[in-house]
Amino acid sequence: MDNLYKPFLSKILKVNPHTDIEYTFRMEYAGEVKPGQFFEVSIPKYGEAPISISGIGDGWVELTIRRVGKVTSELFESSEGKSFFMRGPYGNGFDLDLYKGKQLVVVAGGTGVSPVRGVINHFSRNLGQVDGFSVIVGFRSPEDILFSDDIALWKENKGFTLTVDHASEGYTGSQGMVTKYIPDIQFKDINTAQIVIVGPPRMMTACAGAFIERGVPEENIWISHERRMSCGLGKCGHCRMSHKYVCLDGPVFNYADAKHLVD
Amino acid sequence: MAYKISESALDAIIAGLSAQCAVYAPRLLAGWGTSSDVDIVGYAKIEKGSQIAFDKKSMYSFKEAILPISQTLFYFTEDEMREPRPAFAQAVVFLRGCELHGLSRLDDVYRADGKLDFYYEQLRSNTKFIVIGCEDGFESCFCESMGASGVPACDGYILSRGDGYVLISNFDELTDLVKAEKAEQIDFTPVPAKNTLKVNVPDEIPEEVATSPIWDEYDARCIICGRCNFVCPTCACFTMQDIFYDENVNAGERRRVWASCQIDGYTDIAGGIAFRKTKGERMRFKALHKLKDHKGRYGRNMCVGCGRCDDVCPEYISFSACVGKVAKACKEVGGNG
Amino acid sequence: MDLNTKKIKKNAFRVTKVRGQTASRIRVPGGYLPAEHLAAIQEIAEQYGNGSVHLTTRQGFEIPGIDMKNIDAVNKLLQPIIEGLKINQHDPGKGYTSAGTRNIAACIGNNVCPYANYNSTGFAKRIENAVFPHDFHFKIALTGCPNDCIKARMNDFGIIGMTEPQYDAGRCVGCGGCEKACRLKSVDALELDHYKIKRDHVKCVGCGECVLACPTRAFTRSREKYYRLVIMGRTGKKNPRLAEDFIAWADEDSIIKIIKNTYAFVKEHINLGAPGGKEHIGYIIDRTGFEEYKKFALEGVVLSPKAVMNQNVYWSGVHYKLPSYK
Numbered sequence: 040m041d042n043l044y045k046p047f048l049s050k051i052l053k054v055n056p057h058t059d060i061e062y063t064f065r066m067e068y069a070g071e072v073k074p075g076q077f078f079e080v081s082i083p084k085y086g087e088a089p090i091s092i093s094g095i096g097d098g099w100v101e102l103t104i105r106r107v108g109k110v111t112s113e114l115f116e117s118s119e120g121k122s123f124f125m126r127g128p129y130g131n132g133f134d135l136d137l138y139k140g141k142q143l144v145v146v147a148g149g150t151g152v153s154p155v156r157g158v159i160n161h162f163s164r165n166l167g168q169v170d171g172f173s174v175i176v177g178f179r180s181p182e183d184i185l186f187s188d189d190i191a192l193w194k195e196n197k198g199f200t201l202t203v204d205h206a207s208e209g210y211t212g213s214q215g216m217v218t219k220y221i222p223d224i225q226f227k228d229i230n231t232a233q234i235v236i237v238g239p240p241r242m243m244t245a246c247a248g249a250f251i252e253r254g255v256p257e258e259n260i261w262i263s264h265e266r267r268m269s270c271g272l273g274k275c276g277h278c279r280m281s282h283k284y285v286c287l288d289g290p291v292f293n294y295a296d297a298k299h300l301v302d
Numbered sequence: 303m304a305y306k307i308s309e310s311a312l313d314a315i316i317a318g319l320s321a322q323c324a325v326y327a328p329r330l331l332a333g334w335g336t337s338s339d340v341d342i343v344g345y346a347k348i349e350k351g352s353q354i355a356f357d358k359k360s361m362y363s364f365k366e367a368i369l370p371i372s373q374t375l376f377y378f379t380e381d382e383m384r385e386p387r388p389a390f391a392q393a394v395v396f397l398r399g400c401e402l403h404g405l406s407r408l409d410d411v412y413r414a415d416g417k418l419d420f421y422y423e424q425l426r427s428n429t430k431f432i433v434i435g436c437e438d439g440f441e442s443c444f445c446e447s448m449g450a451s452g453v454p455a456c457d458g459y460i461l462s463r464g465d466g467y468v469l470i471s472n473f474d475e476l477t478d479l480v481k482a483e484k485a486e487q488i489d490f491t492p493v494p495a496k497n498t499l500k501v502n503v504p505d506e507i508p509e510e511v512a513t514s515p516i517w518d519e520y521d522a523r524c525i526i527c528g529r530c531n532f533v534c535p536t537c538a539c540f541t542m543q544d545i546f547y548d549e550n551v552n553a554g555e556r557r558r559v560w561a562s563c564q565i566d567g568y569t570d571i572a573g574g575i576a577f578r579k580t581k582g583e584r585m586r587f588k589a590l591h592k593l594k595d596h597k598g599r600y601g602r603n604m605c606v607g608c609g610r611c612d613d614v615c616p617e618y619i620s621f622s623a624c625v626g627k628v629a630k631a632c633k634e635v636g637g638n639g
Numbered sequence: 640m641d642l643n644t645k646k647i648k649k650n651a652f653r654v655t656k657v658r659g660q661t662a663s664r665i666r667v668p669g670g671y672l673p674a675e676h677l678a679a680i681q682e683i684a685e686q687y688g689n690g691s692v693h694l695t696t697r698q699g700f701e702i703p704g705i706d707m708k709n710i711d712a713v714n715k716l717l718q719p720i721i722e723g724l725k726i727n728q729h730d731p732g733k734g735y736t737s738a739g740t741r742n743i744a745a746c747i748g749n750n751v752c753p754y755a756n757y758n759s760t761g762f763a764k765r766i767e768n769a770v771f772p773h774d775f776h777f778k779i780a781l782t783g784c785p786n787d788c789i790k791a792r793m794n795d796f797g798i799i800g801m802t803e804p805q806y807d808a809g810r811c812v813g814c815g816g817c818e819k820a821c822r823l824k825s826v827d828a829l830e831l832d833h834y835k836i837k838r839d840h841v842k843c844v845g846c847g848e849c850v851l852a853c854p855t856r857a858f859t860r861s862r863e864k865y866y867r868l869v870i871m872g873r874t875g876k877k878n879p880r881l882a883e884d885f886i887a888w889a890d891e892d893s894i895i896k897i898i899k900n901t902y903a904f905v906k907e908h909i910n911l912g913a914p915g916g917k918e919h920i921g922y923i924i925d926r927t928g929f930e931e932y933k934k935f936a937l938e939g940v941v942l943s944p945k946a947v948m949n950q951n952v953y954w955s956g957v958h959y960k961l962p963s964y965k
């Protein structure tokens with residue numbers, strides 16, 4: 040019998056520090072993986088932490104880790120050439136095929152950018168696969184902006200908006216909550232456009248409401264929940280919402296289902 | 303096959319079993335209560351039949367025998383991780399009928415979709431389960447209402463009667479021991495337990511019940527100690543813990559411990575976020591899991607009506623009373639409860 | 640009226656403010672009274688007293704308004720109560736043999752209270768049996784836990800129940816309930832380390848809060864019962880003070896022995912020239928020094944290795960002193 044709790048070793052190929060507390064680790068991984076899925080990354084003796092996949096490439100995955108606790112602080116001590124223990128990938132992830140040939144809007148806030156980074160990267164490189172692509176990315180302040188390298192690329196798409204909730208005087212970029220920019224989106228066909236929203240719970244509810252108000256069907260809205268995913272196997276119970284385990288059935292949910300889930 | 307056996311024969315049979323494997327049973331543990339000079343029934347190893355507590359319900363359920371409260375998953379040294387040896391190779395667990403129904407709920411979670419839990423399976427699949435018959439049940443029991451009063455197929459059955467015991471054996475090791483005692487064979491069919499407490503259990507709970515005001519009273523009543531979860535034969539949640547040893551920081555272990563959805567920290571995620579802050583929300587989360595959400599996933603109610611959470615609650619919060627409140631709330635929101 | 644006041648006082652009758660009237664004092668060791676005796680108390684109060692009963696501060700009854708001529712009759716009616724409560728007595732039918740050693744008071748203990756670390760009323764009766772009757776003025780009180788509901792620290796001997804928490808790490812989930820209870824309600828002797836508990840035995844007062852808080856029976860009670868013996872607390876006009884710790888983690892037998900030894904100490908050192916021939920133990924120790932007391936108190940006492948004794952005990956208390964008037 041396989042021990043599903045047993046992690047494997049994965050080599051750190053590259054470390055890319057965004058801010059003092061946010062690093063992206065490129066990890067050796069050859070298996071099949073989808074954006075939106077996550078790994079349980081661990082330092083033995085310190086613990087495991089669920090980290091969503093922020094980038095996918097040939098033979099590697101990228102994990103953006105925010106230093107917020109014991110495990111992540113310990114992960115930050117590691118450098119290229121060293122290894123992490125990992126289990127996964129877990130969760131359903133985003134099904135990119137669903138968006139192909141349709142207009143796609145991605146709204147992401149803060150660390151919520153991480154799980155959709157793979158989605159944005161994919162369609163930024165393959166604009167032809169969608170019928171229009173808008174991205175609204177929000178951070179709390181200019182200092183909190185993540186993935187500056189990626190954003191530089193994403194900016195080439197004229198449907199891209201980067202906003203900060205607030206900034207000190209002299210900041211020339213866009214300001215305000217992400218919801219402020221939803222009314223500006225031009226829909227070609229409101230009935231088929233696909234919306235992906237990832238961020239803090241209240242931000243997702245507010246954004247979904249704004250799209251529904253504009254006439255987007257609930258079934259075309261996708262969100263990704265962040266909960267306490269600990270075992271990744273639907274057993275430990277911590278991430279349960281109603282009869283769904285976020286680690287198994289999610290983290291990506293269709294809004295028509297997600298709105299019935301109770302914490 | 304059913305046999306009539308005496309007290310001394312039972313002693314000999316259990317002694318024989320415990321020579322072959324670990325035997326766990328509800329047992330009166332002297333001074334084990336929270337208050338002084340209070341004896342309570344808990345799960346412990348036994349060597350004799352007379353150590354089985356037939357006349358009292360155990361405070362904690364059988365589950366600790368196959369799902370240890372604190373279980374090491376891996377031992378770590380500098381470059382290696384090693385799984386520990388299981389707590390036992392073979393075991394026999396005596397348990398009440400409600401608890402055997404509880405086992406099926408644990409199976410729902412730990413064996414879901416063929417994704418077997420390695421550690422659970424190690425112990426569970428090497429355990430024989432013998433049901434201790436309840437004819438009348440205890441004051442707080444409501445297994446009948448929860449549809450868990452019958453005796454499911456099991457490895458054995460024992461009933462304490464005025465004139466000794468009725469023992470049904472469904473496995474060879476036990477049958478051999480029973481035969482060695484020259485026990486008299488009898489015709490016997492276990493009957494479902496009967497309860498005086500009857501609870502109206504709703505078939506379907508509309509989602510509006512989640513926002514019903516019935517949960518508010520628990521904000522003031524519950525002390526979020528988690529006892530209800532820990533005594534429950536169906537609560538399956540656990541929390542992972544990694545540690546290094548003080549004496550040698552290069553070695554350590556990863557373990558899992560029972561978790562309680564009532565206790566602070568259960569929903570905490572990085573960045574200081576928690577999802578259910580009020581006690582009422584936590585009670586609602588637990589109650590709806592037992593009565594709705596587990597069923598939504600696995601097709602049967604999680605709660606088996608054993609009443610252990612009622613018996614243990616220091617604040618006298620009764621789960622059976624809560625079930626009644628849920629049923630009433632279902633009617634109020636127009637459900638078919 | 641010619642009456643030996645010394646004799647009636649020793650017989651547990653009081654000299655009251657009303658000439659010719661007395662009050663009968665009934666001892667109830669540990670405050671534990673089978674309800675049947677209430678009828679006898681009522682009968683005495685209605686037949687010989689003024690129909691009322693006072694509940695004393697030491698858990699006895701005092702029946703006031705009794706004509707001193709009726710002392711013998713009252714003593715006859717007291718007999719079933721004295722016998723029922725198994726009070727040691729020299730002359731059956733003649734009431735209480737002495738009154739100096741006061742009723743042994745106790746909180747309700749583990750007959751009822753979930754916090755109590757032992758049966759305080761039961762231990763109170765054991766002490767009563769060991770020390771009564773005696774004319775020396777001893778005040779002894781027992782309390783189930785360091786909450787000290789009986790105010791044992793205001794007695795010559797205060798006995799505070801302790802349990803030694805037994806920790807089974809294998810049953811601990813690291814919920815922190817015990818740590819929180821200890822920190823907020825007791826002495827902060829617990830620490831969560833690697834999700835498990837470390838207990839500081841030096842800090843621990845054996846209150847049992849951790850056991851009560853533990854939802855998994857990781858903390859349970861020690862089979863043995865332990866006691867903290869605090870000594871020489873007192874109220875009064877000269878220098879009221881709280882009792883100080885003498886021995887922690889002590890056993891029952893040693894405590895009884897120490898109390899009995901103290902009677903020998905008092906017999907040796909009491910100043911019979913003191914007013915009324917009465918000198919309280921605490922003041923005697925103040926006079927002789929603690930070392931002298933300890934010599935008597937520990938005679939033949941074999942403490943268990945677990946017991947921790949203060950080699951010296953220092954008291955402070957109230958020394959009346961107000962700013963003087965101009």
